[in-house]
Amino acid sequence: MNKKNALTQPAPSASPRKTVPEPVAPKKVAARPVQQVTAVEMGARQREISVSEFFTKNRHLLGFDNPRKALLTCVKEAVDNALDACEEAGILPDVMVRLEVVPTGGTTPSPSQATRFRITVMDNGPGIVRQQIPRIFAKLLYGSKFHRLRMSRGQQGIGISAAGMYGQLTTGKPVKIISRTGPKAVAHFFEVQIDTKKNEPLVHENKQIEWNQPQGTQVTLEVEGKYQKGRASVDEWLEQTSIANPHVRLIYQTPEGETNEYPRTYHELPPAPREIKPHPYGIEFGMLLKMLQDTKSHSLSGFLSSDFCRVSPQLADEICKTAMVSPTMKPRDLKSHAAETLYQTIQNTKIMAPPTNCISPIGEKAILSGLYKQIKGEFYTAVSRPPAVYRGNPFIIEAGLAYGNRPENQTKPKQLAMPKAEGEGEDEDSELARVIRYANRVPLLYQQSACSMFKAVLSTSWKNYGVTQSRGALPGGPMVIFAHMASVWVPFTSESKEAIADYDEIQKEITLALRECGRRLGLFLRRRERAASEYRRRNIFELYIEEVVEACNRLKGGKLLKEKLKAQLRKIATSRTGGMKTDQALGKTGTGPEGLPHSIIVTSEGVEGEVELASQVEADAAATVPPVDADLLGDEKLSVGATKSRAKKAHLRADKTPQSKAAQMGLFAEKGSSGKKPIRTRTQPEKPNKPKRPANAAAPRRKK
Ligand SMILES: Nc1ncnc2c1ncn2[C@@H]1O[C@H](COP(=O)(O)OP(=O)(O)OP(=O)(O)O)[C@@H](O)[C@H]1O
Numbered sequence: 001m002n003k004k005n006a007l008t009q010p011a012p013s014a015s016p017r018k019t020v021p022e023p024v025a026p027k028k029v030a031a032r033p034v035q036q037v038t039a040v041e042m043g044a045r046q047r048e049i050s051v052s053e054f055f056t057k058n059r060h061l062l063g064f065d066n067p068r069k070a071l072l073t074c075v076k077e078a079v080d081n082a083l084d085a086c087e088e089a090g091i092l093p094d095v096m097v098r099l100e101v102v103p104t105g106g107t108t109p110s111p112s113q114a115t116r117f118r119i120t121v122m123d124n125g126p127g128i129v130r131q132q133i134p135r136i137f138a139k140l141l142y143g144s145k146f147h148r149l150r151m152s153r154g155q156q157g158i159g160i161s162a163a164g165m166y167g168q169l170t171t172g173k174p175v176k177i178i179s180r181t182g183p184k185a186v187a188h189f190f191e192v193q194i195d196t197k198k199n200e201p202l203v204h205e206n207k208q209i210e211w212n213q214p215q216g217t218q219v220t221l222e223v224e225g226k227y228q229k230g231r232a233s234v235d236e237w238l239e240q241t242s243i244a245n246p247h248v249r250l251i252y253q254t255p256e257g258e259t260n261e262y263p264r265t266y267h268e269l270p271p272a273p274r275e276i277k278p279h280p281y282g283i284e285f286g287m288l289l290k291m292l293q294d295t296k297s298h299s300l301s302g303f304l305s306s307d308f309c310r311v312s313p314q315l316a317d318e319i320c321k322t323a324m325v326s327p328t329m330k331p332r333d334l335k336s337h338a339a340e341t342l343y344q345t346i347q348n349t350k351i352m353a354p355p356t357n358c359i360s361p362i363g364e365k366a367i368l369s370g371l372y373k374q375i376k377g378e379f380y381t382a383v384s385r386p387p388a389v390y391r392g393n394p395f396i397i398e399a400g401l402a403y404g405n406r407p408e409n410q411t412k413p414k415q416l417a418m419p420k421a422e423g424e425g426e427d428e429d430s431e432l433a434r435v436i437r438y439a440n441r442v443p444l445l446y447q448q449s450a451c452s453m454f455k456a457v458l459s460t461s462w463k464n465y466g467v468t469q470s471r472g473a474l475p476g477g478p479m480v481i482f483a484h485m486a487s488v489w490v491p492f493t494s495e496s497k498e499a500i501a502d503y504d505e506i507q508k509e510i511t512l513a514l515r516e517c518g519r520r521l522g523l524f525l526r527r528r529e530r531a532a533s534e535y536r537r538r539n540i541f542e543l544y545i546e547e548v549v550e551a552c553n554r555l556k557g558g559k560l561l562k563e564k565l566k567a568q569l570r571k572i573a574t575s576r577t578g579g580m581k582t583d584q585a586l587g588k589t590g591t592g593p594e595g596l597p598h599s600i601i602v603t604s605e606g607v608e609g610e611v612e613l614a615s616q617v618e619a620d621a622a623a624t625v626p627p628v629d630a631d632l633l634g635d636e637k638l639s640v641g642a643t644k645s646r647a648k649k650a651h652l653r654a655d656k657t658p659q660s661k662a663a664q665m666g667l668f669a670e671k672g673s674s675g676k677k678p679i680r681t682r683t684q685p686e687k688p689n690k691p692k693r694p695a696n697a698a699a700p701r702r703k704k
């Protein structure tokens with residue numbers, strides 16, 4: 001074999017197996033590509049996908065992944081829209097939510113067994129003009145809020161049409177809408193469905209009707225769902241909505257036929273947020289290119305100052321000069337390289353932070369009033385942070401805290417073992433704090449651990465504030481932590497709007513707000529603990545004073561001025577046990593909590609701190625029967641009657657305020673609040689001989 005041949009020949013292998021020639025036929029088959037479809041055939045299959053078809057297949061992206069969550073999502077979308085519409089029109093919202101079981105197969109199952117529900121949400125808002133109704137309720141990505149920068153609950157233009165589409169998909173029933181734009185206008189009734197292929201509305205019914213509401217909108221959806229109380233339920237969502245929206249009066253008719261009323265405890269509308277233009281720091285390069293094409297301005301300088309906020313004509317000229325482009329050139333003529341330089345210059349120019357009148361925070365007082373109304377504790381506080389900015393979007397973080405102990409003898413109601421619904425925690429969670437999260441006043445009940453707010457709660461060192469906390473866990477104890485983000489654009493992690501994305505700026509603000517709440521709680525607990533131990537010492541001294549005075553009197557042969565000596569010894573005992581400070585810390589002097597702004601302290605003697613606000617909440621809870629009930633609830637007069645009797649009892653109790661507030665001590669809201677009736681919980685008459693808890697009951701566990 002010559003050298004050339006040796007090179008062309010396959011090298012002898014060390015392995016005897018490899019020398020065996022492999023069968024030729026299979027190798028040839030594997031090498032030949034199997035062409036089943038040609039490019040032409042593939043091309044013929046390409047089709048546009050309608051947005052409704054996409055979301056029909058991916059309904060989990062919109063929060064319709066399981067029947068229980070779907071029921072909540074439908075209620076949530078309708079209530080969010082109702083509140084947005086009322087607030088935008090400057091009307092104090094009165095919202096009615098009714099859940100009814102729909103009979104299936106000729107029988108009406110119990111609410112817990114039912115699989116079909118009729119959801120009705122009615123508001124007293126501005127109503128909707130007739131022409132817009134079909135597209136609002138039966139066309140995805142249609143709405144009035146997406147293109148503007150202004151705080152509102154809705155953002156995407158998907159919410160209510162997606163709920164209608166889910167109903168159509170699961171029950172085949174259309175969405176029914178009644179809307180009236182004013183007392184002089186006629187009410188219109190519509191039945192609409194969505195044509196998912198075209199993402200266009202199909203109108204089944206359109207007529208004028210008699211409606212007993214002067215104005216507003218009523219939406220009725222029939223959907224497949226599951227009704228189960230407890231964590232992440234419709235009941236919990238409505239309860240939390242009422243905490244963050246104390247200006248809303250909410251009537252909720254449960255599928256069980258009960259009527260729960262969440263009264264209005266704040267009688268002013270939140271300040272109406274203003275619409276703003278985008279901030280130059282918040283836009284990406286591609287966005288700038290698009291804006292340059294779409295602008296109505298004729299000069300670049302005019303474009304910068306009129307299409308962005310916080311850019312004055314002078315600043316616009318300055319930016320153009322630095323970017324070496326003519327301020328008078330047409331924005332459309334600015335092409336890629338020059339546009340990129342302009343973009344970089346904008347990012348490097350110092351521009352004032354965006355205005356914050358586009359956001360309407362809840363406010364410390366309203367948070368306090370909401371927490372005080374819904375949660376029974378001993379200490380309440382609220383913090384509103386100054387405005388901050390992420391990606392050019394202004395936002396405000398607010399936090400609140402309600403703290404209180406359960407009485408020792410209160411045993412937890414035994415629950416039957418049943419599978420946990422999604423979002424429900426395990427039982428051990430009951431010893432941990434509960435976090436309630438909000439975005440633009442809407443409670444977020446799912447995907448807690450993915451949310452930036454929850455992560456901030458975990459990363460806060462609650463031990464510094466006298467509260468127990470295991471590593472990487474929630475703080476322990478009977479505590480509810482409230483966190484709210486208000487922004488023109490809340491960065492949700494998905495279209496179902498369940499968790500807030502982890503921007504550093506947002507995380508930092510939440511942490512600062514939580515720390516301030518924690519600091520106040522720590523101050524309250526430490527002061528209470530110190531005062532309680534001094535008070536115990538004082539009581540012991542006082543026990544011996546009698547003995548000492550008697551002994552001295554005997555020594556003096558019965559000639560001692562006993563009362564004078566007693567008073568002197570008491571004075572010494574008081575001064576040795578913290579003096580008046582002890583009394584103040586235990587709420588025995590009636591003065592407010594020093595160094596604890598925007599806080600309420602519930603003591604055995606009454607309420608301290610924001611006393612006026614607390615009494616207002618109590619009074620409102622007592623007067624929960626408004627004359628419009630019959631209108632709002634239509635034929636449900638029986639349930640209203642039940643509410644009335646509760647309200648009467650509440651009124652009796654509210655007369656005793658603030659003393660009666662002592663009864664709240666330790667009656668901290670049940671975790672999960674399953675089956676909690678808002679009025680009943682606040683206004684339940686006390687048992688007459690119920691022993692009052694000692695004032696020191698709130699003392700924290702001492703660190704060992
Ligand atoms: N009860 C109502 N009263 C008045 N207008 C309403 C009502 N419900 C909906 N709308 C109007 O219909 C539009 C579409 O509502 P939809 O819930 O689909 O989207 P959205 O609220 O804008 O955003 P999101 O998808 O985030 O909820 C709203 O922008 C609002 O203008």
Ligand SMILES: [Mg+2]
Pocket residue numbers: 077080081153154155158159160
């Ligand atoms: Mg909406």
